[in-house]
Amino acid sequence: MSLRPRSGEQVPSLTAQIARASNPGGTTAMWVRDRLDGLWRDDDFAGWYPRDGRPGISPAQLATVSVLQFLLGLSDRQAAEAVRCRIDFKYAMAMELDDPGFHHSVLADFRERLAQDDRADRLLDLALAR
Structure with missing residues (x-):
């Protein structure tokens, strides 16, 4: 899969509207989006993916899902299902309501890429700097 960076995704x-109406007090996923949005951009992951091939899922979105997965104690399957089914997750990832999400195996692939070299440390340093 290749990277096709998105920028400034709203x-x-x-x-x-529906996320706020159904969760007026907010949720963990909404809090993450509202307070931590902008910690990562797809361009931050450019060296992780080849330039050719079918476009992959936004790595900034996958990083967000990984944070939510950790915070909520979800398995890969549960996290992928939440992306497919939960409005607050769609809000956190700036997705349309009819977006089908992704297969749970994508999260394992993302973690594998994250574990290479010192990528996790570099992402953490970048997030702290921002």
């Missing part, structure tokens, strides 16, 4: 208005 939460779709219908997703935001």
Whole structure:
């Protein structure tokens, strides 16, 4: 899979409206989006993916899902299901409500890429700097 960077992705208005209406007090996923948005950008992951091939899922979105997965104690299957089914996860990832999400194996692949070299440390340093 190749990287096709997205930039400045905003939460779709219908997703935001329904997420706020159904969760007026917010959720952990909404808190993560509202407070931690911008910690990573797809360009930060450019060296992790080849330039050719079918476009992959946004690595910044996968990093967000990984944070939510850790915070909520979810398995890969549960996290992928939450992306498919939960409005607050779609909000956190700036997805349209009808976005089908991704297969759970994508998260293992992302963690594998993250474990190479000192990538995790570099992402943490970048997040702390921002």
